[in-house]
Amino acid sequence: MKRQPVIQSFGARRPQPHPQQSGGTAPTPAHPSTTRKANHQKNQSCFGFRKGGIFTANIQTAKRFDGITGSAIREIFKYLTTPGIISFAGGNPSPDALPDTLCADIARDVLLQDGKRILQYGATEGYPPFVESLTAYVKKHLGLTLEGDGILPTTGSTSGMDLLCKALVDPGDTVLVESPTFLGNMQTLRLYQTHLVGVPSDGEGIIPEALEELAKEHHPKMLYVIPNFQNPTGRTLNAERRRRVVEIAGKYGFIIAEDDPYRDLRYTGEHLPTLKSFDTQGLVVYMGSFSKVISPGLRVGYLIAEKGLLRKCTIGKQGTDLHTPSLNQAIVDAFIRRDLLDQHIESILPLYAEECRRMSEDMATLPGNPQYTVPEGGLFLFAEMAPEYNMTELFQKAVEKKVVYVPGTYFYPDGGHHNTLRLNFSNSTLEQIDDGLARIGSAMRK
Ligand SMILES: Cc1ncc(COP(=O)(O)O)c(C=O)c1O
Secondary structure: OOOOOOOOOOOOOOOOOOHHHHOOOOOOOOOHHHHHHHHHHHHHOOOOEEEOOEEEOOOOOOHHHOOOOOOHHHHHHHHHHOOOOEEOOOOOOOHHHOOHHHHHHHHHHHHHHHHHHHOOOOOOOOOHHHHHHHHHHHHHHHOOOOOOEEEEEEOHHHHHHHHHHHHHOOOOOEEEEEEOOOHHHHHHHHHOOOEEEEEEEEOOEEOHHHHHHHHHHHOOOEEEEOOOOOOOOOOOOOHHHHHHHHHHHHHHOOEEEEEOOOOOOEOOOOOOOOOHHHOOOOOEEEEEEOOOOOOHHHOOEEEEEEHHHHHHHHHHHHHHOOOOOHHHHHHHHHHHHOOHHHHHHHHHHHHHHHHHHHHHHHHOOOOOOOEEOOOOEOOEEEEEOOOOOOOOOHHHHHHHOOEEOEEHHHHOOOOOOOOEEEEEOOOOOHHHHHHHHHHHHHHHHO
């Protein structure tokens, strides 16, 4: 019998028929007049629903939300107010790594220098000095020529993913995702009503042979991949596979969304070439972010994409947020221009490297024969326990012991895998890592 997960509201998705599977064909869009009539009837039913003496709207939300209940990680945040709780759940940078004083000084400087432009409405295409410094930065750091491509500042890479979906996918399109993968972007893909198909991966990232088989079978519109220190597994796609994955995309004609927020958080080994650097056909869209290396609160990321596709993303952005806040772009611009970014990254790497090492060592002490990849960078460790350990059910016991993690099931497009969990090490001290892992061990032993 299939066990019910304990935390049912966490990003759980009720099974719903895929448009192309349910009737064999994609849904036919309704004629606008029919839609208007239906909406009129729907709106009428929005009023007059009496609950406890109060009129409550009975709002019929969009079908795209059917079965979507919100991110598991956001739900876990509610436990963080418990005194003494140790959280391995989020993906937050360490408070010690957030350059608050530096940002305050920079914000003052840039406002005094260019305040009238920064405080005015800006261009959707980005704050011009930032677009200039960012372009030079990605050419130098990512080795990209940007021939045929453009660059668009976005409000975090989350917004970049949303804009890409807005520009590229239709309801019912198949999108291949690593299995497991980042649940935030899976949620975005689901809101765009795509059909998610998981690509098997091993310790070196997604398996090209499996990818090719699935591409043949499903004719995907896009592959979503996190090549460096993947969220949740911490694994890195090896260089040869990167080349193969781009080759397969060219052969079967799908777009690759390369989501790369962790690249600069490398603790051991050499940087690997981006998938984008193998791309000669404009099929790879690169999504970058300054969230993990400066501040997630600034919400500054970027998209690099073939110019025609990027133009569609830019038009989409006009209706999303008009532009990314200019002050935040100006702050990141100053980090790049004043050579503060590389210095700042250098200064945080030893701290994270040590936390990563400590958590990897402590992980080995857990019961359940944990299988995990020791990551070369990033912020996460992911483990698969012996099948009898249901880490989704054990979550409540862990909460009682005042420690939280994310059950791994939420990262799999088809759920299951209840014997897995994801742990974040960047937001805890070494003592908290020792203590938190001991608490998880004790919850597992009882
Ligand atoms: C793989 C991945 N992509 C994107 C994001 C979101 O990044 P941003 O803050 O730039 O929106 C995260 C955050 O945890 C992530 O892990």
